[in-house]
Amino acid sequence: MSRKIFVSAKEVADRAGVSRSAVSRTFTPGASVSEETRRRVTEAAEELGYHVNHLARGLMRNESGIVCLIVSEMDTPYRARLVRALTQQLQVTSKIAMLINTDRSDESVDQALRQAISYRADASIILSGMPDKSITDLCLKSGQRLVLINRDEDREGALMINLNDRQAARRAFIALLRAGCRSFAFANSEAMTPSLMAREEGFCAAGREHGFEVTVERFGPTTYQSGAVLAQRLLTREKRPDAIFCVNDLLACGLMDAARHQFNLVIPSDVCVIGFDDIEQSSWSSYNLTTFAQPIDRIATEAVAWLDRLPAELGNSQKMHAELVWRGSVRGG
Amino acid sequence: MSRKIFVSAKEVADRAGVSRSAVSRTFTPGASVSEETRRRVTEAAEELGYHVNHLARGLMRNESGIVCLIVSEMDTPYRARLVRALTQQLQVTSKIAMLINTDRSDESVDQALRQAISYRADASIILSGMPDKSITDLCLKSGQRLVLINRDEDREGALMINLNDRQAARRAFIALLRAGCRSFAFANSEAMTPSLMAREEGFCAAGREHGFEVTVERFGPTTYQSGAVLAQRLLTREKRPDAIFCVNDLLACGLMDAARHQFNLVIPSDVCVIGFDDIEQSSWSSYNLTTFAQPIDRIATEAVAWLDRLPAELGNSQKMHAELVWRGSVRGG
């Protein structure tokens, strides 16, 4: 509760011998100020260490410059990279990221959006979870922009950025088929988020179309540890799969480690593996995992660019393409 | 530039048939409001979707509730975990994290602090880089709290949280010595930050005390890729080291992968490795790396707790203890 004593425009004005408006205008791009007064103001501001109060400015302009990033488990490699790309991109367009962690309860996405409203954020970008419609409606009605990344459910007025998960999954199947695999499995978590389920469905559908049945196994959260459990379940079947598509690189890493160290299998000769996300670890030589790269920078760029668009051109759905990155966990390639 | 139309306290007051003060008091813990009016106010607020404007509140109270996290390369496993822990802890004490990325130029830490001042942040927590003294002085003079994590340089009035890097490094040496190693190397990056250098110095000092010379090699940024290069340099020496202390787990992973896949060495029988940070990957069975765990949660808790302390008790330095986590990359244990 320390008394804060930031220097205000009034003090700068006094020191520079001008009116307070002059100070305000000096720091407002495009405002009318003579070269002389601008010089004197900036000088005085420099000496006093003056910085425009963005809280007050936001209050007046009705535009805070704040954008909320709502995310859970943000130390996950993929999420961390996305958060990094987003904050960076926001700064480029002179906005600033407010980070809200929704690790705790389920309703906390709603809680997070309430915070966003309280701080009069210009926009919220949701990377995890799905907020209630009532609260997103309130956001939109209040004039707040909303971006949903890989969230799938429809929200009129929001920007929705999604991957072509289904198509990528089909592509994965084809790749494994061409590699000579004949017994296919899909390793999923129990998170059941739309994009994860889309990958599962796409893979199974592709299998059926080619006359193969796909073994699906689901377990726990989408983590390395779950990958080990899934390996346990899949690789002990009497008909051991020779191709496993993992819903996620993290899972894939866990599964590969278990396959090698517990079951002494060789990848890719005994079993081929494909992942999703292209996290950094996938390129590490212990994994060398063939996987799908999300266009993270493009996602971030598009999301942020949309925030400055006029409401007129609110085309509200962007489909992104996940590119297959060939590495050593699939034969041939 | 969409017109925002958040609902204000005035509207709630009108609807509830009370004064604007009443509604303000309803949302101010500890203020004097009768049960009856509070009920009517909350009801009206609920119907209208009212949320206190934290910008305006911050302006009045001179306390924004905002805390800036200043960090570069935040998708690095260790940093990401720290950021997560900090945001979570901040939310627990009903503050909110503003995330500032300083990946770009060198002066951008200063830039970041200017942003923090502009948004009248109650505090700034610096995880990367070292700001100029003039700007930190301005922060402190303005009544902003400052926390430096693993930044080492002195800043009167700020809280500095550091690890016992030197001591941990000595501990690493002892462990390797006890494992029977006789040829020691230290793998460092060229980042040269105080804590990394402290680890190097501590390790070398311990070596000298026991009559061993430690081979030091430094290369590039503190990444997985650098680890591979360092492996190249260290493992091709005529007297190949049988113990390598890596400044960081990321480096260690890269080094281990190169040692195994390029040089066909077995860990720990051919060479023992110790890392630092205990990132998640260190526990993955491909690495199973003996390393030092930073007390991330405690760091976050202490940092955030300090923000609420009275200025009287500003003890400004906290030494944290990094705990050795025994895994399989060192013989014995």
Next chain:
DNA sequence: ACCCGCTTTGCAAGCGTGTGCAATGGTTCC
């Protein structure tokens, strides 16, 4: 009936800005 103390409530000032409006002063053009 009166006074005292306590809780509740409204009024109004103020936080640090942005900006419309009118006034000022200078320059150019006829």
Next chain:
DNA sequence: GGAACCATTGCACACGCTTGCAAAGCGGGT
């Protein structure tokens, strides 16, 4: 010289909130 124009500047109000202050209401004790 006067009119017309333009850039610059200061005044004052607004933004949405908190909070000190005083007034109002109320109950109880004498």
